[in-house]
Amino acid sequence: MAKKRILTGDRPTGPLHLGHYVGSLEERVKLQKETEEFILIADVQALTDNFKTPEKVSSNVRAVALDYLSVGLDPRLVTIVVQSQIPEIAELTVFYLNLVHFGRLLQNPTVKTEIKQKNFGKEIPVGFLAYPISQAADITAFQANLVPVGEDQLPMLELTREIVRKFNRLYGETLVLPKAVISKSPRLVGTDGKEKMSKSLGNAIFLCDSYDELERKVMHMYTDPNRIHPTDPGRVEGNPVFSYLDLFSDKKDEIKELKKRYHAGKVGDVEVKRFLVEELDKFLDPIRRRRKEFENDHKKIDKIIREGTEKGKQVASETLYEVKKSMGINYLF
């Protein structure tokens, strides 16, 4: 039986963080042997809200690739592609634009939240509003069956499925209908206690953070705002310090004990945070070690990205060929 095909990706708007790890990267590493995996560095999508500072996007392409290698994605097993270098994706986007009506785009809850965060005011770029459509092009260009994502991406997957169904109904069975694979922690909170850790919100612990950066961020973390003295009973549920411990430390018994003491007002925030710093440092250590192997070898990273993108382009152009054939617009070639 043919291997299932997977597409996932990240916007190169900054280094990857703990949210990416539990929300998507961990699953990608797990699936890399048994599936055919394409990983997209979505620079075109990142430009939709960073078009005034394209260097912010271009300078992060290699950084994101290095993050992939650091978490253990193996370029012999996965294909890393750069979106802007595959114009076939842009061409598919143009065809899909006709299959979605304007009102539908305005309903997307993730896009709505992001519009508020980005302070576009009345000047929402059309490209930004339509990025979920270009995401449908990303996914279908590779004819992916599965898309492992965080919770914020579910509306995008829903739209992609609508586009695929509509395309196949109108022009004949052509595109594969993809399914979302949601991870066990689809939405990691930020260090500020806000609902989602994000590169753009300044509330992230990055996979490339040094011990000192990690320590500084953890010691400033939001905990239980109602707790003033270490003797006050503290809230464990929804407290990001404990959420991180649950996810990134395997010292389950010690965590259970700490939670009990915290709840009873028998341990201070500082002690719990110190413990978290050490546990996160342990978690990050193998990632840092793998990073060292690659970080000074830019040529090697570039070669991995170039070869992956060439392979991706091949697959995307086969899809585009089929799409045009189904639509009957394959006039001359």
Ligand code: ATP
């Ligand atoms: P930006 O702020 O530029 O949008 P981001 O931090 O939201 O960056 P993306 O590149 O948009 O990161 O997301 C890449 C993938 O990581 C998506 O599948 C997304 O669902 C997942 N992801 C991002 N942040 C989190 C999080 N805090 N928890 C779980 N998954 C996440």
Ligand code: MG
């Ligand atoms: Mg995002």
